[in-house]
Amino acid sequence: MEKPRNPYVIGNSVGNSQAFVGRDDVLREVLNVVRHDNQNAIVLFGQRRIGKTSVLRELEAKLPKQGDCLPVFVDLQDKAKWPLTKLLQEIAFKISDVVPDGTSDLRSEPETTFSNVWLPNVLKNLPSRKSLILLFDEFDVLAAAPDDAEQQANVAFFPYLRDILENVDPQLLSFVFAIGRNVRDLNDNALSLFKGIVTKRVSLLEYKDTIRLVRFSETNNTLTWTKDAIGKIWQQTNGHPYLTQCLCNCIWNTAYDNEFDKLPEITSEKVDAAIPNALEIGESAFEWLWDGLGPAECVVASALAGAGAKPMTGMQLKELLKESGVQIKSTFQ
């Protein structure tokens, strides 16, 4: 017998699944770069838990259909302290998995071989009108890891990649870098790589996409939502994908914790009741988000939170900060 299923996803990346919604602007921007004659790289940046990995996974699935691309997904989280040679070998393995008849042997001098021989060879032998696109997830771990050794990937990879970026044919190879902070907050080594590269913020979902996400449980016939309840979700999460999934997930769980005779209907009161639980579940994510903010961002966020849930103009915020003893420099104004 088919068991009712919670359609909301919190832990997994949702790219290339039914749970992925919106992000048309990001996908469009990436396609523009991929198709551009002179550009071949884009940085996707966004706060923690905003869904960058999901966007990359969606690109991995969609690009072959829309852009004649062969995408290669590379997660760098576990590779920050690898030596450059090992990282290049890993990338070569990953590329050879998607390029037909590709070999992955970099022989005894991976650094020279990869950029001078192996990669040009792979690009030369790509099927006609196809291009390769490298999707790097958690790219900023390379900038965050301590510089223990000169040949460690986090030190040596940036200039190495810069060299490739500048010399490769953009028609044949493109790069997408996902990072969890603003480009300007990266160290000098990383900044030099991203100089002149297009950046695109991965931000909140649009209203229509948020509603579509909330209504997943209507699509799979497990919940019904009143208009007020949906409005409440939008009011609470403002289209933040993680928060929306988290809140809806709690509502769904509570509805299915209890026995019922008919399809549970979610009202705005039930949304209110689920908020403490959602905050508890999301607590670690909030901590993680908070840890990722700079000192100035923390001050502004605290001031806004202290003022309560109401819209505020820039001038009002300035006044509020002034009352708390914070002096604003002219750049902020």
Next chain:
Amino acid sequence: MVTFLLYFLLPLLGFLAAISILVIIFKVYDYKNRQALYNHQILPNQLAGRDKEIRRLAQQQILTGQSGAVIGAFGNERTAILDALRNPELYGDDADRFIFSTLDISALVKECSQTQFWEYALEPLQEKFANDTDSPLFKAYESCQNNDFKNRYLEKLIAQMKQEGWRLVLMLDRFEVLLHRPQLKSEEFFGGLRVLASSHHPSSLCVMIASNEPVWQLNEDTKCFNFGSPYLNFLEAGAVTLGAISDKEIDELLDNNIGYSFTDDDKYFLKDVSGNHPYLLQVVTVILIQAYRDKEENPLETTRIIFFDKAEEMLTNIFKFWSPKLCETFISVAQEFDISSFKREIKELNRQGFLRQENDKWQICSSSFAEFVKDKTVQELCQQKQNYGKT
């Protein structure tokens, strides 16, 4: 001299030996009896009061291809839940496509490598397809095996499983011990586990951990070798904490499952001593029934004394694995010290059913636990954890 030996010393030694043997037999018998008493399940099983948690983990995590965690202080209870999650009835028609694998991390050798870990973890999968060696899945497994179970090959195996509609449910009991396995306490292992389990939805690798440390604490503990997203953030939303249950639920358990009629005083006593924690309720209920059967003059008092010994043993064991800060929080609440710097720990202990708030004041749920720690110092109780951390 010979007469002395024959008629006095030898009989005396024989007598003493006989007495010693009798004492040993009695001790062993008594120990076994006590163990039998404590291990006896008077409630339907160790999962009494945990239906909701099991249903949530099975139907909302495993069935939807998401990972999760069982967090709680009592190892037996956590393990029992992992065992219960293997029941195919929980998954309807999908059960046939699930492969369950359970690893007790504490049973792995200290120098266990990533290769060995995955070899053990994938054993049920290997066995399932052992007769189908030409299948793409078995070949993907072989490829892993031939390449030391490196993450890249494991990714391919999981992708192949997804393509064929299989799901590996990997249960990792006593997960916190991984942090004491030097070769596994690495970005490669933890980062790999995260990518394998959370890169796609629904995932064909569901990781279900059981731990006495909450997921946020595990993330904290892995920060020293992590430069990116918290390794275990994919488990947070699917974590259930085995805490206290309501008075009503306790009444239902006692009224409907035991076949023994308790008075209101008995029930009040059981709730007070167990702090409404189902696992402790199980232990204390067994002792109380035995006290009635033994026709003790004051069964409640007898139970309190016996349970106190048991509580001492349990708490000492729990403190060994709690972080020093969690341990200090517990003692600070018991002794009414300042707890303003322990907000997160207070919340955690509340979730786990150790603390509750009454009239804006935090207190220890189980009166026996409160009694045990009331005169102890932090150094005295948290010492073992600190030592454990250093080794």
